[in-house]
Amino acid sequence: MGGHVGAPHLHMTWWEVLIQQTINGLTRGAVFALIALGYTMVYGIIELINFAHGDVFMLGLFISMAWFTLFGVTKALTGWQLLTVLPLVFGLTMLTTAALNVVIDRVAYRPLRRAPRLAPLITAIGVSFMLENVALLWKGPAPIAYPDVFPSVDILREWFGVDSAILVTTKDVVVVAITLPLMVALHVFVTRTRWGKAMRATAQDRETAQAMGINVERTILITFFVGGALAGAAGLIQGMYYNIGQWWMGYQAGLRAFTAAVLGGIGSMGGAALGGLVIGFLSAWSDQYVSARWTNAIVFSILILVLVFRPRGLMGEASADKV
Amino acid sequence: MSRRRGILLVAALLAYPFVDRALGLQTVHAVSDGMIYVLLALGLNIVVGYAGLLDLGYAAFFAIGAYTMGLLNSPVLGSPLYGHAWSFWLCIWVAAAMSALLGVVIGAPTLRVRGDYLAIITLGFGEIIPVAIRNLGDVTIEIGGWRPVERLNLTGGENGVNPVGRPFLPGVPFETDPVPWYFLILVIGVVSLFAMSRLHDSRLGRAWMAIREDETAADCTGVNPISTKLLAFALGASFAGFAGSVYAAKLQAITPGAFEFQVSIMLLCMVVLGGAGSLGGVVLGAMLITVFDRVILSQTTFLVRGLGRAVGMPALAAIDLTLWRWFFFGLGLVLVMLLRPQGLAGRRQRAAPLVDDAEESGAVEAAPPPRVEAIPGWLRERLMAAGDGNAEPVLQVQGLTKRFGGVIALNQVDLVVPRGAIIGLIGPNGAGKTTFFNTVTGLVRPDGGRISFAGASVVGLRPNAIVARGIARTFQSIRLFPHMTVLENVLVGEHCRLGARVAGAVFRPPSVVAEEARARERARALLAFVGLGDKGDDVARNLAYGDQRRLEIARALATEPRLLLLDEPTAGMNPRETETLTDLIGLLRRELALSVLLIEHDMEVVMGISDRITVLDYGTRIAEGTPSEIQRHPRVIEAYLGTGYEQELAAPTAEP
Numbered sequence: 001m002g003g004h005v006g007a008p009h010l011h012m013t014w015w016e017v018l019i020q021q022t023i024n025g026l027t028r029g030a031v032f033a034l035i036a037l038g039y040t041m042v043y044g045i046i047e048l049i050n051f052a053h054g055d056v057f058m059l060g061l062f063i064s065m066a067w068f069t070l071f072g073v074t075k076a077l078t079g080w081q082l083l084t085v086l087p088l089v090f091g092l093t094m095l096t097t098a099a100l101n102v103v104i105d106r107v108a109y110r111p112l113r114r115a116p117r118l119a120p121l122i123t124a125i126g127v128s129f130m131l132e133n134v135a136l137l138w139k140g141p142a143p144i145a146y147p148d149v150f151p152s153v154d155i156l157r158e159w160f161g162v163d164s165a166i167l168v169t170t171k172d173v174v175v176v177a178i179t180l181p182l183m184v185a186l187h188v189f190v191t192r193t194r195w196g197k198a199m200r201a202t203a204q205d206r207e208t209a210q211a212m213g214i215n216v217e218r219t220i221l222i223t224f225f226v227g228g229a230l231a232g233a234a235g236l237i238q239g240m241y242y243n244i245g246q247w248w249m250g251y252q253a254g255l256r257a258f259t260a261a262v263l264g265g266i267g268s269m270g271g272a273a274l275g276g277l278v279i280g281f282l283s284a285w286s287d288q289y290v291s292a293r294w295t296n297a298i299v300f301s302i303l304i305l306v307l308v309f310r311p312r313g314l315m316g317e318a319s320a321d322k323v
Numbered sequence: 324m325s326r327r328r329g330i331l332l333v334a335a336l337l338a339y340p341f342v343d344r345a346l347g348l349q350t351v352h353a354v355s356d357g358m359i360y361v362l363l364a365l366g367l368n369i370v371v372g373y374a375g376l377l378d379l380g381y382a383a384f385f386a387i388g389a390y391t392m393g394l395l396n397s398p399v400l401g402s403p404l405y406g407h408a409w410s411f412w413l414c415i416w417v418a419a420a421m422s423a424l425l426g427v428v429i430g431a432p433t434l435r436v437r438g439d440y441l442a443i444i445t446l447g448f449g450e451i452i453p454v455a456i457r458n459l460g461d462v463t464i465e466i467g468g469w470r471p472v473e474r475l476n477l478t479g480g481e482n483g484v485n486p487v488g489r490p491f492l493p494g495v496p497f498e499t500d501p502v503p504w505y506f507l508i509l510v511i512g513v514v515s516l517f518a519m520s521r522l523h524d525s526r527l528g529r530a531w532m533a534i535r536e537d538e539t540a541a542d543c544t545g546v547n548p549i550s551t552k553l554l555a556f557a558l559g560a561s562f563a564g565f566a567g568s569v570y571a572a573k574l575q576a577i578t579p580g581a582f583e584f585q586v587s588i589m590l591l592c593m594v595v596l597g598g599a600g601s602l603g604g605v606v607l608g609a610m611l612i613t614v615f616d617r618v619i620l621s622q623t624t625f626l627v628r629g630l631g632r633a634v635g636m637p638a639l640a641a642i643d644l645t646l647w648r649w650f651f652f653g654l655g656l657v658l659v660m661l662l663r664p665q666g667l668a669g670r671r672q673r674a675a676p677l678v679d680d681a682e683e684s685g686a687v688e689a690a691p692p693p694r695v696e697a698i699p700g701w702l703r704e705r706l707m708a709a710g711d712g713n714a715e716p717v718l719q720v721q722g723l724t725k726r727f728g729g730v731i732a733l734n735q736v737d738l739v740v741p742r743g744a745i746i747g748l749i750g751p752n753g754a755g756k757t758t759f760f761n762t763v764t765g766l767v768r769p770d771g772g773r774i775s776f777a778g779a780s781v782v783g784l785r786p787n788a789i790v791a792r793g794i795a796r797t798f799q800s801i802r803l804f805p806h807m808t809v810l811e812n813v814l815v816g817e818h819c820r821l822g823a824r825v826a827g828a829v830f831r832p833p834s835v836v837a838e839e840a841r842a843r844e845r846a847r848a849l850l851a852f853v854g855l856g857d858k859g860d861d862v863a864r865n866l867a868y869g870d871q872r873r874l875e876i877a878r879a880l881a882t883e884p885r886l887l888l889l890d891e892p893t894a895g896m897n898p899r900e901t902e903t904l905t906d907l908i909g910l911l912r913r914e915l916a917l918s919v920l921l922i923e924h925d926m927e928v929v930m931g932i933s934d935r936i937t938v939l940d941y942g943t944r945i946a947e948g949t950p951s952e953i954q955r956h957p958r959v960i961e962a963y964l965g966t967g968y969e970q971e972l973a974a975p976t977a978e979p
Contacts, residue, residue, distance in 0.1 A: 049439050108657050115664065118377045121439055122595060123660045125379070125588060129653030137646060251584075255450070258443070297454040300447035307440045308433050 012165045020166050021284045027172055027241060029280020030179040034234035035257035036264065036272035037186065038101075038227030044203040044267035045223050047117060051124035052104055054254015055131035056097050056228055060235020061146065061245045062139060064093040068147055076151040086149070090178075093236050094229035101228025102221055110217075128251070135247035143246045146239035150174060171241050182233060183273055186226065190269065195222050203267065252296070256283065259303040265316020274314060336509060340502040351501040357613035358508045359570050364593035364609040365515055365602065366562025371591065372599035373528060374555035375535025376434075377442035379587055380449020384422040384560040386582035388567020390456060391418035393484035393577050400476060400484065411490035415568040422564025423557040430556035434549055449587050456579045457481055483578030487571045504573050511569065515562055518829045520602055522558070525828035525839075526814075526821045531555055532600075533804050533815045540802035543764055545790035545819030545882050558825070585649065589616075592652050596659050598666025607668055612652075620645045691854050693907040698914055699848035705883050706915045715778060716741045717886045717918040718763070718794075723772035725755075725762055725942075732758040734942040735772070740886060743916040745908065747923060747933035747950075751963050754939040756922045757799055760888050763920075764796050765789045777885065791819045795884035797875045799891045799922070805864035809855055809874055812863050813846040816881025846881060853877045853907065869900040876907070886918045887911070893925050901925065905932055926964070930954065938963060 012020065035057050042050045067089045068074075077085055108127050112120040153170045156162040190196035198219045201209040210216050238253070239245055260279040264271025279299060286295040306313060340351050363385060370378045395404050395414045404410045433444045460480015464472040478484070489497045490507065497503050522528050530551045533541035538548050571577045589612065597608020624644040631639025659666065718740040725733040732755045740746050748756050761767040763774055765786040774782050781789050795816075804812050821842055827835040850856050853873040858866065866874060872892060879887060889908070893901040905928050911917045923929040929936065930950040938946040938953060940962040946953055953959055 047439075049443060108661070111661055115660075118375075118438055118442070119660050119664060121377065121442060122591070123657045125591075126653040126656030126660070129588065129649045129656070131653075133647060133650035133653065136649075255446075262443075291458075293458050294454065297451045297458075300450050304433070304444050304447045307436055307444055311436065311440060 016165045017288060021288045022281060023166070023168060023172055025281035025284030026277070027175045027280070028284055029260075029277035030175050031234045031238050031241075031276075032253070032257045032260045032279050033273045033276025034179060034182065034230045034237070035253060036260040036276045037183075037269060038231050039254075039258050039261040040264070040266050040269060040272040041199075041223050041227050043261070045199060045206075045220055046109070046113070046120075048109060048120050048124065049258065050109075050227075051121065051254070052108075052127040052131055053101075053227065053231060054252075054257065055128050055135070055250035056101050056104070057231040057235045057238070057253055057257075058135060058245070058247065058250025059100065059131060060093055060097045060232035061239040061249070062135060062144075062235075063096050063232065064089055064236035064239055065144075065146055065245070067092050067096075068149060073149055074147050075149075077149050078151070082150075090233060090236060094232040097232030097235070098225045098228035101224045101231070105220065105224040110220075128254075132247055132250065135250075139245070139247060141247065143244050146243045146245050148243050150240045175237055175241055178233070178237060182230065186230070186269065189226070195219070199223055255303075256299055259299055259306075262303060262311075263306050263313055265313030268313070268315045271313055271315035340505050344502070351505050353617060355501060355505045355508050355573065356570075357610070357617070358505075358512055359566050359573070360590070360593070360613055361606055361609040362508070362512050362515060362566045363563055364590050364597075364605050365512075365519060366559045366566065367590045368559075368594050368599065368602070368605045369519065369522075369531075369562070370555050370559035371594050372601070372605065373523065373531040373535070374552055375438075375531075376552060376555065377438060377445075377591075378556075378559070379442050379446035379584070379591070380452075381445070381559070381563060381590055382582045382584070382586040383445075383449045383452040384426060384563035385567040385570070385586065386452050386456065386579075387422045387425050387560075388418040388564035389571040389577045389582070390478060390484070390567075391421045391564070392568035392571040393479065393487050394477075396488035396572070397484045397486060399479055399486075405488050407488075408491040410488050411572055414488075414572075415565055418568035419561040419564035422567065423561035426557040426560030427553060430553045434552045434556065446584070446587075449584055453579045453582050456582075478579075479577075481579065483576060484571070485576035487575055487577070489572055489575075508569060508573075511565055515565070516602060516606075521829050521831065522825070523602070525835075526818060526823045526842075527551075527554065527825065527828050529807075529811055529815050530818055532807055532811070533818075536804035536806060537802050539766065539786075540798070540804065541815065542786040543766070543790065543796055543798075543802075544816050544878060545787050546815065547785065547787045554825070588656075589652060592655055596655060596666060598668040601666065601668045604666050604668025608666065611667075612655075615651070616648060620648055620651075692903055693852065693854070693910050695910065695914060697852045698910070699845060699852055701845050701848065702852075702880065702883070703915060706885065706917060717777060718920070719773070719775045720763065721773045723759070723762060723774065724770050725758055725767060726770050731942050733762065733769070733772075736939065736942070736944050738920075738937050738944070738947075740918050740920055741934075743912060743918055744934045745912055745919045745921060745932055747921050747929040747936040748939065749923065749926075749929055749936060749953075749963065750939035750945075753941075754963075755942040756939055757890060758942075759939070760796060760890055760920075760922065763789075764794060764888065787819065790882050790884075793883070793885035794888065795879035795882045795886075796888035797872075797879055797890055797892060799894065801868075801871045801875055803863040803871060803875060803878070805862070807863055808859065809850065809861050809863055809866065810843070810846055810859035812874055812878050813849055813881045814842055816878040817842050817846065820881075820883055849877045849880055850874075853880075854903075869896050869904075872896065872900075872904070873907075876904075880911075884917070886920065888920045890922045891924060892921070893923065893928055901928060908932060 035054065038053050038056075039050060042048055042053070071085055071089065073085060104127055108123040109120045112123065150171055153159070155168045155170060155173065156164045156166065190199060198209070198214045199222065201212065201214055202216050202219045206216055209219075256279055257276065260275035261272045262275070263278060264273070264275030279302075282302070283295050283299060286298045290298065339354075343349070343351050363381070367378060367381045370376050370381070392414050394400055395402050395417060396410045398405045404414070429445070429448050433441060436444060456478045457480060459477040460482065462472055462475040462477055463470060491497070495503045530541070530546045533544065533546050534548050534551050542548050593609040593612050594605050595608070596612060597606065598604030624642065627642050627644065628640050631637070631642065716739045718738070720736065720738040723733050723736040724731070736755070736759065738746070738748070748759065750756055758767060762769050765781065765784050765788070769782060773780060776789070776792055776794060781792060781794070784792070804815060807815070821838055823835045823838060847856070847859060850859055853876060855870060855874060855877065858870065863871065863874060876889070876892065892908070893904055896904065908919055908921070909932060912919060921929065921933065933950055935948060936950055936953045937944055938956070938959050945958045945962060946956045948956065954964070
């Protein structure tokens with residue numbers, strides 16, 4: 001991955017390696033968690049594994065890049081720019097991916113609301129392939145360098161004067177500093193607003209919600225909008241942190257994030273956040289202690305084991321099919 | 324297909340390579356490769372089309388087939404089999420067996436999982452297998468200082484396996500000529516098609532379709548969902564094993580990249596485009612996609628580029644449509660699902676008649692009243708043979724308890740069904756009546772209590788095993804197999820009384836032919852008995868409401884039950900239909916000594932027909948007795964019948 005990530009090196013002691021990889025896991029996990037929230041919200045409300053969601057995240061990265069280019073940003077932002085341009089690009093990127101996600105739902109999923117459950121899953125796979133192909137044609141097959149927009153400062157050394165082998169940069173901090181408020185805002189939205197209440201009601205029982213006067217289709221639209229916005233934010237964070245993007249990264253990240261959502265308990269937002277962190281840590285540790293070549297196999301094994309033995313995940317509720 | 328078209332098709336297939344040679348087209352190689360994908364799509368169709376399981380990792384089985392061939396029949400991995408004349412012919416069977424084995428290993432623990440979760444699980448395996456193949460090219464295991472395995476090459480790693488031994492037949496030039504390959508793959512393909520088509524039209528094919536339509540209903544009709552799905556998984560995998568091993572030997576080289584997720588999705592495109600479940604459709608879909616991928620995209624690119632140059636548009640002149648192939652596959656999946664979900668060759672589903680129509684037709688041609696003479700002889704014989712004069716009750720339930728979270732759905736419920744009795748089970752909505760049925764039929768596990776059927780406990784048995792013991796049921800909201808024909812619905816009921824297995828279904832020995840003929844005869848007799856004799860070939864969902872209710876009873880009777888559980892059989896019926904059905908139930912008890920447990924809200928029906936009645940309220944049995952005792956029971960009147968019951972009995976209202 002990118003050069004700014006704290007990569008463990010030979011002179012580190014074992015516990016320095018562990019701490020370093022745990023920090024890496026935290027930042028990875030934050031991104032997974034943001035993507036996982038989109039999976040879990042959509043699944044909670046229409047029981048669809050939105051296969052294309054990972055690709056919306058990938059396009060979020062490229063779209064945010066396009067916005068930065070439009071504003072002429074090519075190198076690290078400074079001072080006031082961090083407080084104006086960066087939030088602006090975040091907002092625009094989130095709006096774009098949110099709109100994209102809503103369009104995907106309208107075109108590919110909405111006509112199939114009453115179809116068998118596997119039908120929209122198949123169209124979701126189709127949409128995923130289309131989005132990946134669009135990115136491939138737009139940016140080409142090679143990895144794309146993402147502008148290094150956020151200044152990277154070695155916090156321990158420069159700010160605290162600690163001479164440590166462990167690298168914690170301002171980038172690590174900003175990932176958490178952006179992800180956490182987004183999650184809190186989502187929590188407030190879902191638990192404290194009318195629309196959030198409509199979402200929770202629709203997730204529990206669509207027909208009853210409809211009977212109670214909730215506009216179910218609008219609620220689904222809002223869900224896709226919010227999920228797409230979070231995926232866009234995750235794409236920007238990913239680009240800002242690793243400074244690299246590639247057309248197929250959405251598939252990989254999407255599957256890991258979906259694993260996170262399932263691990264946390266699909267449908268549960270707290271579970272998605274927790275699952276994201278767990279998968280972040282596990283994948284970082286696996287890269288270090290097993291081998292990066294096996295990390296995917298390990299993550300998918302977790303996915304399979306959870307689905308088979310504890311399909312409600314860590315925080316989900318048991319559900320039984322009605323007879 | 325008409326006979327003449329069939330002969331023409333065979334002639335074209337046989338003549339094709341020679342025509343190709345005469346014209347110097349040199350397309351046989353590409354066509355043979357394409358046919359391997361057709362074979363793969365056909366195998367996937369068993370899983371997706373027949374059994375309705377979305378498999379997103381089917382390429383993993385293709386990989387196992389190819390790598391089994393590579394491991395056994397390549398010098399790179401030091402195989403002792405390499406270079407022997409019989410190697411290939413042995414290895415394709417080993418490869419198919421290995422793939423099937425992997426199918427069982429993957430399927431056995433995971434097939435309980437819901438459909439969309441299963442799809443993701445297969446996807447996970449589809450990802451894990453190539454990762455494992457990539458990483459097992461150089462295996463060193465180190466335990467302390469001891470290295471039991473050092474630099475072992477299991478799979479050829481990223482470089483793959485090259486070369487792979489070719490098949491050997493005296494005088495046939497597999498080394499130099501593509502034509503023998505063409506015929507080899509053609510033979511495998513035709514034999515596979517034959518086997519699949521026979522499987523489809525067998526007891527097993529019906530079980531797959533039933534699972535696909537409604538897994539719970541299939542389970543409660545005597546079809547074991549797990550083993551049925553596992554069989555589809557293993558069979559589908561074995562065809563991929565054949566395809567993979569032939570692919571490896573034909574290409575002479577295999578690399579992990581050939582078995583990625585995209586391959587699984589391309590195969591899924593073929594199945595979905597052609598029409599999942601239809602053999603002809605899948606062959607068509609696979610051919611269309613292969614031709615599109617290999618010919619149309621590249622040829623169109625040339626065309627567009629030429630056009631671009633002629634018009635002077637550099638953007639068009641430089642276009643490469645082959646880079647768009649995954650976009651088109653994705654678009655294809657979306658468009659097919661949106662516009663023609665049944666695929667190109669699939670039957671367009673006829674619209675179900677509107678409710679009004681159904682009621683009308685029910686009024687116009689009401690079902691004939693059941694007649695004693697119409698009782699199928701075979702059913703009488705079988706049920707009488709089963710009821711060996713034993714006087715002990717058919718069903719004895721003691722202290723049955725079921726909790727859902729904090730709600731006690733059943734609380735220490737006792738109930739006895741004597742042989743040949745009709746027992747009513749009544750109570751307000753939410754009293755636990757259907758939960759009681761679900762517990763007895765094995766859909767729900769009780770938290771306490773005993774359920775003994777014909778003297779043996781059935782607690783902990785799967786629903787299909789309980790059906791095999793002799794308990795059949797119907798559902799409150801009718802659960803037929805909606806897209807299967809009326810006759811097929813009844814045949815699924817006979818599933819657990821038939822014995823044909825894979826070999827029998829494919830080779831059709833006389834015993835299987837006779838069994839199938841007998842099954843159809845019995846099913847027709849049953850349909851005639853319930854008054855659906857002329858509707859055997861209709862699709863079940865198109866039946867009028869009352870007909871659907873009676874079909875569900877016919878399906879239950881086909882399982883040769885000794886105890887029939889009917890969950891609100893007259894709900895939604897008009898008075899005339901209700902009367903016919905009541906007569907039918909009475910007839911079954913009188914003539915066949917069939918025991919019946921009946922949930923019913925229509926008091927006229929339940930009081931008129933039941934020998935004894937049990938009343939539930941909030942999961943607790945509040946009364947038990949003869950109908951007249953129940954009508955006078957103060958707690959029943961208070962909890963359920965209401966104080967105005969006498970008036971209500973005079974003018975019964977339909978309760979939902």
